[in-house]
Amino acid sequence: MSVLLQRQISGHARRSGSIAKRWPRVKERPEIAVDWAGLIGQIALRRDREAYRRLFEFFAPRIKGYLMRTGSSEAEAEEIAQEAMIALWRKADRFDPATSGAVAWIFTIARNLRIDAVRRGRRAERMLQVVEAEYLPEPVESTESAFSRSQEAGHVEFALQRLPAQQSEVIRLSYLEERPHSEIAELLGIPLGTVKSRVRLAMSRLRELLDVLK
Amino acid sequence: MTIEHHPPEELLARFAAGRLDQAEHIVMSAHVSMCVRCRRFVAAFERLGGAALEAAEPAALAAGAFDAVMARIGGGEAASPAPAVPRPRRADDAGLPKVLDLYDIGRVRRIAPGLSMRPIMIPGAGKSRAFLLRSEPGTRMLEHTHTETELTCVLEGSFSHEGGHFGPGDFDLGDDTIDHRPIVGADMPCVCLVAMSGKLRINGLLGRLIEPFIRL
Numbered sequence: 515m516s517v518l519l520q521r522q523i524s525g526h527a528r529r530s531g532s533i534a535k536r537w538p539r540v541k542e543r544p545e546i547a548v549d550w551a552g553l554i555g556q557i558a559l560r561r562d563r564e565a566y567r568r569l570f571e572f573f574a575p576r577i578k579g580y581l582m583r584t585g586s587s588e589a590e591a592e593e594i595a596q597e598a599m600i601a602l603w604r605k606a607d608r609f610d611p612a613t614s615g616a617v618a619w620i621f622t623i624a625r626n627l628r629i630d631a632v633r634r635g636r637r638a639e640r641m642l643q644v645v646e647a648e649y650l651p652e653p654v655e656s657t658e659s660a661f662s663r664s665q666e667a668g669h670v671e672f673a674l675q676r677l678p679a680q681q682s683e684v685i686r687l688s689y690l691e692e693r694p695h696s697e698i699a700e701l702l703g704i705p706l707g708t709v710k711s712r713v714r715l716a717m718s719r720l721r722e723l724l725d726v727l728k
Numbered sequence: 729m730t731i732e733h734h735p736p737e738e739l740l741a742r743f744a745a746g747r748l749d750q751a752e753h754i755v756m757s758a759h760v761s762m763c764v765r766c767r768r769f770v771a772a773f774e775r776l777g778g779a780a781l782e783a784a785e786p787a788a789l790a791a792g793a794f795d796a797v798m799a800r801i802g803g804g805e806a807a808s809p810a811p812a813v814p815r816p817r818r819a820d821d822a823g824l825p826k827v828l829d830l831y832d833i834g835r836v837r838r839i840a841p842g843l844s845m846r847p848i849m850i851p852g853a854g855k856s857r858a859f860l861l862r863s864e865p866g867t868r869m870l871e872h873t874h875t876e877t878e879l880t881c882v883l884e885g886s887f888s889h890e891g892g893h894f895g896p897g898d899f900d901l902g903d904d905t906i907d908h909r910p911i912v913g914a915d916m917p918c919v920c921l922v923a924m925s926g927k928l929r930i931n932g933l934l935g936r937l938i939e940p941f942i943r944l
Contacts (some may be wrong), residue, residue, distance in 0.1 A: 516785070518882045521769060525938045526766050546851060563798075570794055570797070573781070573796075574789050574793065574794075574797075575786035575787055575788055575789060576781055576782065576784040576786050577784075578786075578787040578789060579782065579784040579786050579787035580781050580784035583785065583789055584745070585745070585747070587789075589906075591787065592789060592790055592793070593772065594795075595789060596789070596796065596797050597798050600797055600800055600801060603801050603876055604801075612790070613777055614771075614774075615778055617778030617779070618771075618774045618775045618777060618778035619778075620778065620781065621774055621777040621778045621780070622774050622777070623779065624781070625745070625746035625774075626746070628746055629753065632750060632830075633750060633830060633851065634851070639741060641901075650910065666764075666767075666768060667771070669768060670768055670771045670772045670775060670901055671775075673768075673772060674772055674775055674776075674905070677856050682776060682779075685776055685900045686776045686779055687774075689741040689742065689744075689745055689773070689776075690745055690773070690776055690779075690780035691780050691784075692745070692747070694901075715875060717737040717738070717741070720737075720769065720772060720816075721769060722739060724765070724768045724769055725765070
């Protein structure tokens with residue numbers, strides 16, 4: 515393993531203290547001190563530039579960092595981070611705190627823009643506005659009322675709160691941060707085999723929890 | 729309409745992270761848009777994606793990025809973002825998943841009696857290709873295997889093979905461990921959206937003889 519990677523890992527471990535403690539249950543996460551949803555609401559309501567600056571300062575570098583960690587070049591990550599922040603400003607009025615967490619919403623914006631950057635290739639004309647069509651339920655809106663959408667969000671929240679912290683952690687490390695299992699093993703101080711079985715278990719447990727609610 | 733066959737969690741996870749190859753992404757997108765159950769799974773992943781974003785190591789933006797963004801927002805760009813130009817829909821596009829609006833679809837090509845396809849034009853080079861596959865009622869496909877993977881989402885009609893019966897919205901995953909011989913439902917044509925990597929291997933002497941002529 516490279517020295518750099520080792521440094522990254524030990525840096526990560528140091529920052530987060532015990533990772534398990536840092537990510538106990540999604541709901542109990544201690545750092546939710548800032549009301550991101552509220553700030554997005556301020557932008558929607560009255561184009562609040564101060565609220566926007568706070569969102570920008572926190573999220574833009576993290577979007578860039580996240581994209582670089584998961585395969586984007588620095589230039590691409592920079593561009594998408596900026597585009598994502600622009601989209602956040604423009605779409606702020608479409609953010610519905612009842613159906614999505616603010617941070618998850620920002621994640622989907624960045625993710626969709628990256629997918630679209632690949633797709634665009636040579637055809638810039640079909641971008642931005644359509645990215646949210648990524649997988650809208652069809653027919654849009656007619657079958658899904660606002661009520662059922664927020665009920666769905668409640669189900670997702672229910673399941674995530676009941677997913678053991680260790681399990682949501684391996685899912686995040688493995689699929690969202692795209693760390694190889696060997697790195698996760700080192701990070702968590704558990705055998706490689708345990709990582710593999712924990713990932714598998716976490717995935718089926720999440721499915722079960724989501725399926726409990728009809 | 730009850731969807732009975734779903735993609736494996738692994739694929740849903742990579743779809744939610746936005747890390748599938750385009751052809752596979754298109755097929756997953758079609759399934760997820762029709763399937764409440766998988767949409768929920770993807771939504772859970774997006775929440776975890778938010779957590780990953782919050783925890784990400786920040787990477788400083790280029791000097792002046794904030795001002796540049798503010799200028800783009802404050803300038804004319806904000807008032808009128810370039811209008812999206814979705815692909816004009818053709819009469820036979822009715823019922824196609826929305827994600828296909830983002831792609832050009834090629835002309836219908838006959839593959840064999842009762843079987844035709846339309847390629848989805850994907851910019852850049854991915855490992856798999858995507859196409860719409862249409863088969864007439866009652867078509868019996870040759871027994872075949874895949875050298876890599878094949879993701880299928882039924883859009884209309886149905887087919888069956890050893891793995892079960894597949895109707896609209898159902899998802900089927902084929903790989904090199906599966907030999908199958910699908911039969912299309914007798915009542916109506918079957919339209920599927922397929923992402924395929926690797927090659928189709930048609931079993932038996934007849935298959936080996938005609939394989940070179942089947943280009944999918």
